Amino acid sequence: xxxxxxxxxxHFYLVQENEGExxxxxxxLMETDNCVLLMLHDDEESTFWRKKSDDIYELxxxxxxxxxxxYENLFEEDEEDITEAGWDELK
Numbered sequence: 001x002x003x004x005x006x007x008x009x010x011h012f013y014l015v016q017e018n019e020g021e022x023x024x025x026x027x028x029l030m031e032t033d034n035c036v037l038l039m040l041h042d043d044e045e046s047t048f049w050r051k052k053s054d055d056i057y058e059l060x061x062x063x064x065x066x067x068x069x070x071y072e073n074l075f076e077e078d079e080e081d082i083t084e085a086g087w088d089e090l091k
Contacts (some may be wrong), residue, residue, distance in 0.1 A: 001055050001056070001057070002015075002055070003052060003053055003055055003056060003057040004036045004038075004047070004050045004051065004052050004053075004054050004056065005027075005052035005053065006025075006031075006037070006059065007028045007036065007038075007059075008028065009028045009029065009030060009031060010027065010028070010029070011027065011028065011062060011063075012025060012026070012041075012062070012063040012067075012068050012071070013026055013027070013028075013059060013060075013061065013062050013063070014026050014059075014060040014061040014062075014063070015056050015057075015058065015060060016056070016057050016058040016060060017056060017057055018057050019057050023043075023060055023062075024026060024040060024042065025037045025040070025041040025042075025071070026039065026040055026041070027039045027041065027049065031052070032036040032085070034051060034053075035049050035050065035051055035052060036049070036050055036051075036052055037049055038050060041071075046058075054068055058077055
């Protein structure tokens with residue numbers, strides 16, 4: 001079973017923390033001697049800490065650089081659409 005100590009900083013991973021839970025996209029941002037700070041990429045980005053020794057039910061996938069770029073491009077387009085729509089409403 002994988003643990004949070006297996007994740008590399010600034011990489012993106014699809015993980016299932018517990019059996020039956022949804023798969024989420026996380027990015028380790030930094031680590032201490034015993035913990036890892038993770039960014040959860042969801043509807044809104046949020047950060048949370050996990051002990052390095054905490055189990056991950058399933059480490060589903062590590063995203064390649066190309067996959068990360070594709071993922072980020074999906075949301076840049078959404079932000080541009082929202083910004084343009086909001087700007088049009090202000091005119």
